[in-house]
């Protein structure tokens with residue numbers, strides 16, 4: 001059972017009043033989640049009691065900061081059930097993780113004849129880094145298209161005409177626009193049989209379902225802290241040790257080295273080999289706290305709760321004339337995009353905001369999805385564990401009002 005009243009009491013920002021009148025209804029969780037007191041306090045506590053640089057000092061604060069930083073890595077490791085410390089690399093977020101991978105995988109494993117596959121439903125941060133790497137390293141970049149329901153046309157992979165050229169597949173676990181949950185296990189099983197390295201963008205899945213990277217079978221899994229109740233500026237790249245050991249380094253600097261002479265450098269062991277420079281220590285510690293906090297709610301209960309909210313919201317949206325839901329996948333999660341006949345998504349979002357409802361408007365960093373559906377943008381609502389049915393009712397009433405005013 002998810003006790004939303006108790007959970008909401010731990011999020012100070014949810015008490016915000018809009019226009020001195022409306023209680024905030026925050027339905028933009030796919031863009032970023034709010035932070036519970038445990039996370040806010042972890043940040044304050046770090047800067048109050050233990051701030052020092054990590055891994056470098058013998059003094060008291062430095063070893064305290066190092067212990068807490070490594071404890072946070074342990075939390076991440078436990079949360080995604082990945083088995084080995086060396087496989088959890090702290091990054092700035094999903095975007096940073098994908099850029100690292102696009103560059104390093106291309107440099108280490110890809111030749112001009114090879115193909116990397118992405119999909120048509122990716123966030124820009126899982127498209128653009130591959131386009132850049134493709135220009136730099138000369139591999140071919142191709143994609144798995146989507147159908148009218150917003151599901152992947154997987155025959156593009158399964159029956160790829162040059163399957164032995166496909167070396168990497170990078171795809172999202174859950175679409176941030178369509179809500180589609182992709183069948184990652186089935187896909188990674190196929191890829192393993194065909195020696196295709198798999199990269200999973202977990203930015204939308206990390207906060208909505210149990211993540212067991214070994215069970216998912218992906219070689220790499222990336223996520224951002226701020227989408228799972230942790231601060232911005234911290235994220236994770238999980239990678240299989242065997243691959244990470246072989247892969248070339250990314251950025252150079254302190255911490256990622258074993259020994260430096262004026263002539264040459266030898267590199268540090270995993271995971272430090274990929275953590276050049278001073279990391280975002282406080283944010284990593286707060287991420288550990290966020291995952292601990294989130295896990296204490298029981299993630300499977302959270303999934304069931306959010307699924308029931310999704311069902312309810314879809315049903316209520318169906319009551320309103322002229323609403324078209326973008327994305328109708330059989331397996332979906334946590335967000336709904338829609339357009340309203342005759343009304344611009346931005347006008348609708350602006351009016352909803354005036355009534356205290358925070359929704360997302362625009363292309364959601366997924367312009368190819370908009371192009372596929374021949375639309376400019378959508379309005380999107382997305383849920384978190386503190387979202388309530390009552391808020392969905394408030395959203396629907398506001399939407400009915402706004403639609404009447406704008407038509």
Ligand SMILES: *Cc1c(COP(=O)(O)O)cnc(C)c1O
Pocket residue numbers: 030031093094095096123125126172174175176201203204224227
């Ligand atoms: C938010 C998001 C990203 C990018 O995350 P950043 O935190 O901006 O790096 C990538 N993919 C998906 C599916 C997202 O929702």
